[in-house]
Amino acid sequence: MRAEPAPIPRAVLAAAADWLLRLGEAPDDPVTQQACAQWCAQHPNHARAWQRAQHLQALLQQVPATLALPVLGRGVDPARRAALKRLGLWLAVMPAGWLGWQVLSPAPTGPIERTAVGERRRVGLPDGSQLLLDTDTRVVVHFDDQQRGLRLERGRIRVESAPDPHSPARPLQVFTRQGRIRALGTRFDVRRDAELTHVSLMEGRLQISPGSGAPWLLEAGRQAAFDAHGAQRSERLDDTRAAWASGMLVADAMPLRELVAELARYRRVALRCDPQVAALPVSGAFPLDDTAQSLAMLEATYPVRVQRAGGGLWTTVAAR
Known part of the structure; x- marks a missing residue:
């Protein structure tokens, strides 16, 4: 049986609450964001406390504004110390069972956008x-009124963010089972699979x-993959990955098994690669809208x- 983790010290929870308020006052300040990230990296308890603070923030976004805004409101005023104490107490009693994407992500009550197999579609x-x-x-x-949320339940999306006309500006965030992605004036792709x-x-x-x-x-100019436990892999952006948005699969010495697996996502009938040719390196540009031609x-x-x-x-791609 796995041992229960030790309780997070109250002082660390109080510090996490302070970071939550500081980022609420300056959500787009890269200096504050970087300082918070450095604090989280200093000790595992810091990371645990910050994780709990983020989950609390997500929960507060789902309660009436009259309750949430006095705690997470912007600006420094005499009530800040009381708000900080209240946050620290909530963090101390918050059960670990609240972790998970059902809490982190917005409730699925908004409109649902979807595509069929083989379809791509642009939505404003x-x-x-x-x-x-x-x-x-x-x-x-x-x-x-608090956020612009996209909950990616399966597949892949490209997001081209625009400045928020709402005042105050709301964060644009993409939620997946593995975590949350906050856009800071961006154009980016997000793809979900079972683990990453x-x-x-x-x-x-x-x-x-x-x-x-x-x-x-x-x-x-970077691409990354991460799981729900914080493990990450970051590397230089492979420009060929963006070609899907134009209806093309661009391969540069890609193993045949990977190319076939990608084409299979655009077909209603099964497509597999024979293990004998799975490692064959393939290069070229292949149309996604016509997999038979590919x-x-x-x-x-x-x-x-x-x-x-x-x-x-x-269908099977096999050795000739």
Whole structure:
């Protein structure tokens, strides 16, 4: 049986509450964001306390404004010390069972945008931002007075954020099962799979807050993957990953198994790669809107053949 973690010291919880208020007063200040990230990295208890503070903030965004705003309101006034004490007490008693994306993400009560297999669709959001949905994607749009929220339940999206016409400006955030992504004037892609959230950032900056662990910043020209426990992998942006938005799959020495798996996402019938040719490196540009043509291009260029069986219900790319 796994041992229960030790209680977080009250002083650390109070510090996390202070960071929550400071970021609420200056949500777009990179100096404050970086200082908070450094504090979280100093000790595991700091990261745990900050995680709890973020979950509390998400909960408060779902209660009536008359209750939440006196605690998280902007500006420094005589009530700040009392608000800080109240936050610290709430953090101390908040149960660990509240962790999870059902708490972090907005309740799925807004309009749902979705695409079918093989479909891509562009959607205009109420604030002027643009959303491009990839194949077999489902997004819940949740805009209210406190935030602009997108809950990515499956698939991939491209977000082109616009300045918020609302005053005060609301954060634009994408929620997945693994955590939360906050846009800081950006153009970026988010893709979900079972264990990871993948992010590609073309413009601007992103603040990424995993379900557990400290938040961190992703800069333009980078891509990253992270899980719900804070593990992350960041690297230079692969420009070919953005080609999906134009209906193309661009490969540069990509293993055939990965290319076939990507094409399979755009087909209603099964498509698999024979293990004998799975590692074959493939390069080229393949249309996503016509996967039959893409398979014909593979067959014409590489030592493979496309086998169809079951009356066309499944297809295998095998050695010629």
